[in-house]
Amino acid sequence: MELNNVKETGVLIVGAGPCGLALGCDLARRGVRALVVERAPALFPGSRGKGIQPRTREVLDDLGVGDAVREHGGPAPVGMVWQDGERLREYDMFRRAAPTDAEPYGAPWLMPQWRTQEILLARLRELGGEVAFSTALTGLDQDADGVTAHLTTGPVRASFLVAADGGRSTVRRALGIAMTGEGGLPGSDGAKGSGVVDPAPMLVADVRVAEDALDRDNWHVMSGEQGFLALCPLPGTADFQLVAQFREGEPDTSPEGVRALVAARTHLAARDVTEVRWSSDFRPRAALADRFRDGRVFLAGDAAHVHSPAGGQGLNTSVQDAYNLGWKLGQVLRYGAPAALLDSYEQERRPIAADMLGLSTRIHRGEQERGAAAQQLGLGYREGPLSAGRAGALRSGDRAPDGPTAGGRRLFDVFRGPHFTLLAVGTDTELPVSDGETVRVHRTDAYEAYGKGLFLVRPDGYIGWAGEDASGLAGYLAPLGLAAVTRC
Structure with a gap:
């Protein structure tokens, strides 16, 4: 509704990634008014967070998208190590357990991040919600009764605001909340650090490869002096996700650069890469926000914690942040629960995020395998403030x-x-x-x-x-x- 030209809502969610969309879906099914805003003109186009852990599959099933995830995703293929253009050996980089009555999902599921977001957006719309694209937050003010967010499309007044706007979160920076790097994370020695897990930059891209050049039966891994290169077939698409490490130099993310990279490090020719659909570069980092709440503003997902992609924990931890926060906001806004209930969000989720950051860093460095801990089924809140008996x-x-x-x-x-x-x-x-x-x-x-x-x-x-x-x-x-x- 409009009041003095200021739009009002119960919860303003900044960012339409997996975390923001999952939270939007959860609030919508609770009958809580929520507005999701996204500065980009459309959903994120890349496959980046492709691994969905068993616990997150349970969450997505509860949110009403389990069938869509099953239809559009698939199990992770077994790895194939290549050397000098020849197949060397197969290896499985994941723990795979048979489904049981208690744990119906026994292994990670692959689905490109863009597809996960499409599915969640469709569910949000089905529940009566929507995303306001091309809408950026430029500032915010909060008082005892709510938050006024200044958007490029006009001001919005909300009871609460949730920052789900990624590792470079505009909201987090506006609040002045620092990120603690790897050396200063809970359970580690040292002061606040840069959070760099590996100084070598990496390139990630979605590519299409000629059908007769490379099979889709394996997750293909090539190692060399310049670092590894992996090509993973993405279920439900004709794409491969390419991930490459650069021990020297900087990644060239142009289509020509990606093709040249494949030709230099694999047995494939540049022309075998028929299309480069999306590409980006990054440096693996591990960082945790010093706090997840500032008054009526909450940090969730990458705005609160940034992971190396090696452990497949970032998207999963982010969606589960939303799952934890959503019901608590619903109890406060719809059923009159004391606002103190919302304190439990940081108390429960920040220790989990810290543990998952440590896990993904160890996996990235080869210090730990992707075992049961990565599947997140054993996570819980035994020591949390809402646990009794x-x-x-x-x-x-x-x-x-x-x-x-x-x-x-x-x-x-x-x-x-x-x-x-x-x-x-x-x-x-x-x-x-x-x-x-x-x-x-x-x-x-x-x-x-x-x-x-x-x-x-x-x-x-x-x-x-x-x-x-x-x-x-x-x-x-x-x-x-x-x-x-x-x-x-």
Whole structure:
């Protein structure tokens, strides 16, 4: 609506990358007014963040795009090492586990970032939202009641603002929030550093290769004195993602430069690269914002943490930032939860981001393999401020496992949506009555992944509260703005 020529909204999201779009979708399905603005005229065109970890697939499924991700993506191919134009050996750079009842996605999934963003934008529009493209933030002011954002298209007044505008975040810089480089990250020695993980610059590009020049069955890796070059087929497209390291010199990102690079470091000829669709250069960095919140403004995604791409953690950690923050903003704006609930965003997400930065850096340097930790299924909030109690095989803060239910549905089907779920597993203890909108109750048989007990599953799929009976549950719900929706 308009008030004195100032547009008003509940949440202003700056940036239409995977993080900003995921947050827009989550808020839209909660009935929270949100506006996503993007300074570029269109979505990001490159494949850059192509790896989707199992935990993020669960998140995307909950947001309603699981089928689209399955249709347009595919499993990561096995690596093929080349030497002097000959195939040397295959190797698998990922941990691959068979799907289980508790963990339905066992291996990373590949899909170019531009496709992920297209899918999320389509979902946002389906939910009634939209992105205002060619709209840049030039400044902001905040007070006790909200934030006034100065945009190139006019001012916007919002209750809260979320910076999802990338590693060079305009919002973060306007707030004066510093980024701590690798040497000063939590758990490391040293003072604030530049954050450079590897001084060698890198080039990333989306290219098309003649069909008879290179197969799409493997992730092709060539090593040489100037650094490695890899060509990864991108599922659902005719493209390969090219990534190359430069131990000397600077990358030439022009189409001619990319073709010359391929000819110099592989057995392919320059003419075998039939099209260069997008290219960019970068230096791998690891940096963490000193804080994720300033009053009514929050940092999320690359605005809060910048990763080396080697571990496939950046996009995934970013989407999960949005997943954590979305339900909390919804509780405050729609159900009257105390604003103090929003403090838990930084308390829960900043330690996770720091851990993932360390992991991606070690993987980049060859100090650690892409094992179970990279899949993010083991991440949780046991030490977080919203975790209370334990029951059966789980503690509060743990990821709530999937599995079959007595009614024939999957638990993830029961959890799917913006609501909390009070799950009774293998117990006939008396349960509260729910309103069916914000808290839903479900009973199921005893199940090894849970054991027996009551488990309050948060909207982001983590256990907030657990116990053998419902005593203490009402006290836990009150600070979440849910005190009025249950009674014994």
